[in-house]
Amino acid sequence: MQESFRIAEVRGIPIGMHWSLLVVFALVLLALSGGLLPVTVPDQEPLAYGLTGLVTTLAFFGSILAHELGHALLAQRRGVEVTGITLWLFGGVARFRTQPKDPTDDLHIAAIGPAISVALAVVFGALGAAVAVTGAAPLVSAGLGWLGLINAALAVFNMVPAAPLDGGRVLRAWLWRRKGDHGEATRLAARGGRVFGLALILIGLFEVAFGRLGGLWLVLIGWFLITAARGEETTSWLSGLRVGEVMSPDPVVAPDWLTVQDFLDDYVFTHRFSTFPLRDFQGELSGLVTLGAVKRVPSDRRGAVRVREVAVPLAEVPRLSPDTPLEEASGQLSPLSGGRALVFVDDDLVGILSPSDLSRAIERGPLRRRDEEPDAASEPTEPTEPTEPSQRA
């Protein structure tokens, strides 16, 4: 999920916000100011409910941000490349370009988020109790008490052993250490995510059936968990593979000054590729053209439009090396370049990585495992370098 607004940057980590956060912000504010606070502490001014609700809601999202910053900053210290943090509908996610290098780092980076939530729960709870003892500001102590409870709830929910939740990451780290196979550990933790997601959907539907519309929220979260877990299961089959093993080697480079018609005649119909790097008059690479882009040129314009006009400029095409771990590479393929990347050794173009190369590798994944590691169960291998770009909540 992409951020809609950038709100801050901490140690080079961009912190963004998705518009869907505004929806949940409004819901929390409404539930506090219009429901929970007036019920807990009756007979106060409407403005007091509104202000306490607003400050409490802001502190709630501050708590979520602190949880995510915990993941991101520790990951950064352990050498993981952090792409950013986004706050959105279901809280927050910290996005990583690379993965922790061993199970211990994986475990620590996952566990620090819930640990921060527990610490916040204790601090807010203690403050709330202290204010309650003085009896001076009942609304403030109610707000603090709620912050303590919600942070405790966040810690508990996140520790359910279901990827992509933190508890699922902890489970993955443990399985990774025990079995020595990062891909298999990821799949087992993701299975937990699917089971838990399904359970949330069923509970949610049950609530809706009894007239409690709040159950829809559980259905949404469950659906999100299942989708994310499926994605992790899929990319886990890329674990241990490198770009050079699955790319399409020796791409055919076409001149970028050809008209679309000449390009179709001389290249598309005479070669098996569906993507062609382009070179300019000086022989330098200038971009990448896909069949999809060529198809969008109306047939009566094909003799006039040059192929470079419909190409993706070179600067927007991800550059990979044959040694790049495939999980890391899959996270870098951007829709801008039609999901393709060019593969270089030094400055020499040696291949193209396309979505179909990735799907082929994923499809062959289950076969490859059994073929290549017949005694992986009895004899743990060295942990493979894990590199899938990942998110954690």
Ligand SMILES: [Zn+2]
């Ligand atoms: Zn977390």
